[in-house]
């Protein structure tokens with residue numbers, strides 16, 4: 001699997017924002033989620049899978065990913081949002097990114113295999 005950057009700030013020059021794919025409320029913040037073709041890291045120019053634009057409350061997911069990857073990359077960015085809201089926990093080291101990705105894969109798998117867990121009336 002190709003290693004890609006998970007993203008960074010400064011998305012304005014590398015995305016073409018059209019219509020949101022999803023709207024998500026995470027904590028007290030409503031985010032618009034966009035699928036962006038060939039999403040690239042503004043620093044390196046490398047393709048990245050996803051990123052959060054904090055000032056505009058927008059999440060960008062690389063639209064070139066297949067649906068399975070989109071799902072866990074979205075969870076990856078959701079985890080970043082949750083941890084940011086929980087006291088500016090900035091998970092940006094390589095080790096942090098690995099942990100976030102492990103959680104994203106785990107949450108995606110558990111919810112996919114046990115969809116009743118996402119229902120409001122459990």
Ligand SMILES: [Zn+2]
Nearest residue numbers: 006076097100
């Ligand atoms: Zn990340």
